[in-house]
Amino acid sequence: MESVCLCPYCKNRFAGHESLRAHVVAEHGSAPLPKPDGYITLTVNGQSYEQKVEPEWTLYYLLHDKLGFTGAKQMCDRGACGSCTVIVDGKAILSCMTLAIECDGKRVETVEGIAASDHPLIEEYVKHHCMQCGYCTPGFVVTAKALLDKDPDPTEEEIRVALGGNLCRCGTYPQHPKAVLAAARKLAK
């Protein structure tokens, strides 16, 4: 998904602004070109992405529609349901209420990254059957992962509070603290 950048000296095309900067420094002896407006570099699940974004794009739109991380789900689109939760610099935040252009240099973690790292939360969520339709589940898992990163041994009450911003219309609420507690026990081993 990298954008094509044109070298102002030799009109060669480059994939992404980082490679253009390297080119102008090496080939033309010029100072590195300033980043054009709207270019951001962000890390998603450990991989670096360079992207031209529009100011009105939300982080959700960038991740889901442009970069293909379809784990985060759009539900209310107003910051009231938690389905679009992702972890940015260690904090569980709502990607639908975050502007992508303000995420330059940030480290983003999505549910895909949590699954790829074989986090015990995934297995425990399946084992405890914390979903019916499953639409809200990625948001819950991401929020729970951020909680366990901060506090590896949370109480049931702390889990309830931390998951307080995630809504589930199937009503699977009682299962979530059980799964998170089980995952915390597994992590402690």
Next chain:
Amino acid sequence: MEPFSHFNAQTIDDAVLILRRYSDRAHVIAGGTDLIGKMKDRILPGYPEALVNIKTIPNLGFIETRNGMVRIGPLCTLEEIANSEVITHHWLALTQAAARAASPHLREMGTIGGNICQDIRCWYYRNPNNRFPCLRKGGGRCYALEGDNRFHSIFGGSVQEGCYAVHPSDVAPALVALDGRVKTTKRTVPIEDFFSVSVQKTTILDADEIVTEIRLPLPVEGTKSAFGKFALRASIDFPIVNCAAAVTVSQGKAIAARICLNAVYVTPYRPAASEEAILGKPLTDVNIERAADAAVSGAKPLSRNRYMVQIARTMVKRALLACR
């Protein structure tokens, strides 16, 4: 969302310059949790031409205790305030208020500066696509007066505008009870004078003015503060009524009391009669009941919000009981 320009401010002066260049067609964005919702719903007749991101300004997220006061940076998130040991120790009501605002996600995003600058949540005002061009948008009337006003002011409308939308902040009443001051790029004012009601404005801030600091004095010996909130849901909900109180007790008697209700009036509401009723008296059950009665003695509920009067009375009582 519709297109707009976006600026990452590097300094406060930088941000003010951009705001000035756009006169009143640009908005400051910090956490964005209020503003982005407003823009997605297109509730306002106009649309911001530019957003000025102040999160890129370094060192605005401080919590510093010095010279008998705490200075809180406007970019401090509500979660940082809720977890601050020094604030919990001296200004408990603020911790409690920050911890009860919105949901954990929104508390990680939302800032204290943004919280006190947030817009009203009246459902006519917030109806998408500017369906109700009400007084607060420069229109002709308040739709809540003859419509559904179950979440509107019980102490009358604003004098100039006749708007009945309540101020929705949880943090604001705590700051008022704790005698806070707001420093902006132009002035320093007591927090009570910071809130004002006019078209598309909930504060006194000019279009090119930014909150730079919130200050709370160190409470004198014998002071206790508390915050309570009544909402329909325990998590992620705006208050039906909330109340913060700070009472100083010396030799068994209340020598200073500041009480502030919110979500009951167009700005955070200090029930002066209630504060007077408790001053000079011990915090007994009877005195607290009297003070709670006094708090709502001036209530003028609308057609569908009489129930809020009883809740407001109870919230004052609970806040005072928690200060014993």
